[in-house]
Amino acid sequence: MDNSIEIENLTKVYNGKFMAVESVSLKIGRGEIYGLLGQNGAGKTTLIKMLTGVIKPTSGTAIIAGLDLNKDALKIRKITGVVPQEYTTDGDLSGRENLKLVADLYSVPRKDAEKRIETLLRMVDLYDARDRRAVEYSGGMRKRLELVCGLMNTPEVLFLDEPTLGLDVTTRENLWSYIRSIEREFHITIILTSHYLDEVDSLANELSIMDHGKIIVSGTSSDLKKSLKGDTITLKLRNDNEFKAVQDFKDAIEVKKMELGDIRIKVSNSDTVLPELMKYLSDHKISPQSINVRKPSLDEVFIEYTGRNINAEQSGKDYGKLMAMDRRAQ
Ligand SMILES: Nc1ncnc2c1ncn2[C@@H]1O[C@H](COP(=O)(O)OP(=O)(O)OP(=O)(O)O)[C@@H](O)[C@H]1O
Ligand SMILES: [Mg+2]
Structure with missing residues (x-):
């Protein structure tokens, strides 16, 4: 399988002293769903921000769909889609208006945009709610809207940063099925970060465990379980x-x-x-x-390689983050 992404020694030092991502090297195959698993502060979002050209790496390189991050950051932004950890949609606009805004941002021709917006809305079952304001959507609906915003520019690579953070179990599983259908229909590479073990286990073909900015171990979930x-x-x-x-x-x-x-x-x-x-x-x-x-389970894998339980000290922080999301959404 050829690689969609090749990362070599990617490093980010914040404020000249804090190493948030340390010398990460990874190869991710085309058309795969790849999971980055790690606790709060492991460096997942920082890595995604570097790969999508939002922040500059301190050192290291990455090739994304044949483009060099250090030379073609602008082109990379055009061929990648990203669904950030926080809401980016505007609560005062309807689902359709939000998608229209993203289409304009990517200069999608008006005629193509209308068709695409309808397809995307239908894909995540938001067509009937298309004219309601996003702030009136449930958490799951809002996340589905975020998800298709990331697809507006028909990306080759889609980054999903904690796509189901804070949703209840049923809504999370429901969102997983939409993520799977995106992979099936668009044949794109999806990089997903999460601190939910079940999410990564269920969705990802391969995964890496990140801890304190470093990749601790990589492989398929079953290979990692066997390694125990x-x-x-x-x-x-x-x-x-x-x-x-x-x-x-x-x-x-x-x-x-x-x-x-x-x-x-x-x-x-x-x-x-x-x-x-x-x-x-x-x-x-x-x-x-x-x-x-x-x-053997992914929980056990995490404990074996990091010495800690991934769920320790988690719930309180999740709650804080959700409150921040809610504030932004209002
Ligand atoms: N702009 C910044 N300036 C300084 N430090 C930062 C900045 N952004 C992140 N950090 C720090 O870098 C580390 C990694 O943060 P990052 O957001 O990448 O982690 P994460 O794995 O995405 O965590 P979470 O699961 O909470 O989203 C954390 O210690 C964080 O405090
Ligand atoms: Mg994060």
Whole structure:
């Protein structure tokens, strides 16, 4: 498969001192949905802003659909679509008027624009609501409008920055199906950032985990899960002596103590090993406060490679960001 995007050592230092994106290198295939997964502040938006020519990289290069970011930033803006993390549509205008504004921005000829606006509105089931003001749309409808604004210039590459942030589960799944249909109908490359594991797992062919500005690991979701080499049993123990005893459990591939004191035991197959472990614990008079068994999942992948749970400290910040979005929308 030929590449739609090739990024090499892309770096962004803010204010001459803060390294928000550090030497990111990536290859993204044409027509793929590619996921960038990372916690708040990981550097996802900064990376997208560089790739769409909104901010200049401090160093490094990227080729997007054959164009060099350092030489052809303007052309790149013409052939890429972007749906930013915050609302960009005008709440006082209707869905149709918003799309018309974007069409004018890209100098789409009037006749083509009308047709395209209708197609796009129908595509995300907003045709019947086309003349209502965007501020009266539900969160999901508004995001769908944002989504098609990013498609107005028939882009070759579409960037979606946190496309379902703060929406409820049903509305998020509903939006995923529109994203899939965009990929199918337009055969474009989609780069999606998210801190929702289920979103990236469900939509992306391949993904990278970003942490503190760096790419920690990349691959398909199933390859990353396989790289865990088995299931994880997490124990809460009472003291270090119990931890030492568990370290000698013969069926453990690895025994690790996590930051919060949880003990993570990696085993090849929990179905067969768990009864053995229970017997071992009982023989050693160890009664854990809790036992948790997990098959390989993207959550586990995230914990394995970053040492943290992606959902830690998340909800409060989400809420703050939504409030900001609401304020802008009014
Ligand atoms: N204009 C700026 N000036 C200085 N620092 C910035 C600027 N924009 C972002 N940062 C910092 O760079 C880091 C990465 O921010 P970025 O917005 O790229 O993260 P993100 O992964 O998109 O996070 P989120 O999930 O919250 O959207 C953060 O520590 C942020 O505070
Ligand atoms: Mg962001």
